[in-house]
């Protein structure tokens with residue numbers, strides 16, 4: 001087994017990005033339950049995200065979703081975030097909530113609709129210019145519900161054209177990540193359903209375009225770590241949207257449904273060099289907290305990623321390679337499982353204390369009085385929500 005201390009030293013490289021929308025109220029199509037203390041503004045969402053980072057040391061960036069997080073002055077928003085010890089990360093575009101996009105956005109048959117959707121993305125890049133964000137994340141709700149409803153091929157051609165115009169506007173140090181999803185809200189076909197389609201488009205666009213892998217966007221049983229390995233091998237993995245799912249795109253706490261899958265993904269992340277900051281793979285969460293409290297939910301999430309990363313760092317790579325080369329099936333599997341079954345929690349508590357952090361972030365949050373403070377303060381106004 002790899003030395004625990006050496007593994008934990010490498011954990012310092014782990015930097016996660018949390019989504020602003022995780023702090024707002026969200027729900028299913030049946031009901032959105034409100035929770036006390038829910039942020040009313042993006043500033044309040046950032047303050048909550050900063051609390052998560054302060055207690056865990058793991059989440060230095062907050063991703064924005066435009067127009068949910070629209071403000072007049074993004075330079076000032078960035079300065080506000082910096083003052084709280086966090087930065088603004090990926091800018092997510094949104095062409096899925098306006099009536100005009102009923103039959104598509106970047107793929108739409110009507111050039112006027114495509115123009116509006118392209119312009120929205122250009123405005124997102126303006127936001128990135130102001131915040132210093134590196135990545136524009138594009139996820140499209142485009143697709144059809146019935147065979148024959150649309151010309152699948154023509155939609156791909158229009159998508160390629162629209163993306164090319166957006167790509168051309170990217171600055172030297174900016175990138176575009178194209179997120180795929182095999183269903184929902186369209187149910188017959190989506191225009192970017194899988195990593196292959198995202199790869200084909202980003203390859204045609206160039207070096208600044210990469211694939212975004214949302215762990216909840218695959219058919220049940222998909223071997224996600226294989227996709228991670230392949231995209232890293234091809235130099236095309238731009239970012240993750242981490243979450244977990246039991247059935248569909250559940251957006252539950254990462255590592256909650258299947259910690260072993262998260263471990264396997266982190267094994268490939270490490271194997272592919274993507275834990276190193278130079279790799280420029282953004283490790284983002286994309287989650288919603290419908291029932292549980294949002295700040296503890298985010299703390300739990302980042303701790304889950306840290307825990308499975310620590311276990312993945314414990315894999316004895318040299319011994320594993322040897323077993324693999326010798327055709328030692330059970331031996332190789334045992335080496336991986338030994339790391340997975342190691343309880344790293346006491347060592348992680350020590351890791352935190354040695355870095356001036358609290359040993360138990362969830363207990364520290366409960367004792368901090370922060371929740372009571374925001375419950376008392378954040379009354380009136382409109383509580384921010386998924387889509388607010």
Ligand code: LRH
Nearest residue numbers: 092139179214241249286
């Ligand atoms: C789509 C998605 C995409 C959106 C987010 C709110 O299902 O994963 O990343 O931006 O949810």
Ligand code: MN
Nearest residue numbers: 179214241286
């Ligand atoms: Mn996503």
Ligand code: MN
Nearest residue numbers: 214216217249
């Ligand atoms: Mn999703």
